[in-house]
Amino acid sequence: MDSTGRWDATRALRTWEREHLALVEGERLLDVGCGLGDAALALADVLGPSGQVVGIDVSAQMLTVARERARDAPSVVRFAVGDAMSLNEAAQSFDAVRSERTLQWVADPTVAVAEMSRMLRPGGRISLIDTDWSSLNLSVDDPDVSNKVRDALRVERNRPSNVGRRLTQHLIAAGLDITAATTATHAWTAWDPDESPSPDGCFSMESLAEDLVDAGQLNHGDTAEFVATIHSAARRGRFSMSLTMHAAIAVRAR
Numbered sequence: 001m002d003s004t005g006r007w008d009a010t011r012a013l014r015t016w017e018r019e020h021l022a023l024v025e026g027e028r029l030l031d032v033g034c035g036l037g038d039a040a041l042a043l044a045d046v047l048g049p050s051g052q053v054v055g056i057d058v059s060a061q062m063l064t065v066a067r068e069r070a071r072d073a074p075s076v077v078r079f080a081v082g083d084a085m086s087l088n089e090a091a092q093s094f095d096a097v098r099s100e101r102t103l104q105w106v107a108d109p110t111v112a113v114a115e116m117s118r119m120l121r122p123g124g125r126i127s128l129i130d131t132d133w134s135s136l137n138l139s140v141d142d143p144d145v146s147n148k149v150r151d152a153l154r155v156e157r158n159r160p161s162n163v164g165r166r167l168t169q170h171l172i173a174a175g176l177d178i179t180a181a182t183t184a185t186h187a188w189t190a191w192d193p194d195e196s197p198s199p200d201g202c203f204s205m206e207s208l209a210e211d212l213v214d215a216g217q218l219n220h221g222d223t224a225e226f227v228a229t230i231h232s233a234a235r236r237g238r239f240s241m242s243l244t245m246h247a248a249i250a251v252r253a254r
Helices: 010-020 038-045 060-069 109-119 143-153 162-172 205-214 220-235
Strands: 030-033 050-058 076-081 094-101 118-140 177-190 241-253
Touching: 010 038, 010 094, 010 118, 010 177, 010 241, 030 038, 030 109, 038 060, 038 076, 038 094, 038 162, 050 060, 060 076, 060 241, 076 118, 094 109, 109 118, 109 162, 118 143, 118 162, 143 205, 143 241, 162 177
Parallel strands: 030 050, 030 094, 050 076, 094 118
Antiparallel strands: 118 241, 177 241
């Protein structure tokens, strides 16, 4: 969580979110899938002592860390275990809702976004940030490897991992009015597989190989060679990878 929070794309989209969500002192903010709480806590200075941050996550372990990090927060902060698809908060009780890199993990993003909309007061704003893993571009010495990754991941199949590209669709389906949308791309330009099992904040190449097997782009018996080719390219400084993230802001009509 900390690693992905440091991605260039994540930092850029959080800065954009801060500007376009336009929080003001005294408002209540709900962060759905808050994880370690760092993104919501970074907005607490705007809300001030009369404002409140509420963070919801399925992981009690991560919320323990979030509470530690919130000890010196400049506004009232509360974290609770909860389900994005069934929020246990009062309807229309928040001025703003945010959710970052959460929809890719829920069973039905449509239901989750509708739940977030239900939390908003009339005129309230919602911010969604998520990844489109179908945009993953891997470059190594072997064009066949790069092509297999591209062909496997860019087949839509309505996968949750591609939800970033569908954020505006989910917001419109929830009856919300889009006010802004943008994208940002994170790039890995170097990686040493002997020092780290995966590029910073990303999955391992073994996991990627299994995805290609599932997509029919790679035989299970060829996964070891596939991984070895990528590792070899990385050791020789011939590895690069990029991934696009999306963000959207919408408002609930008064």
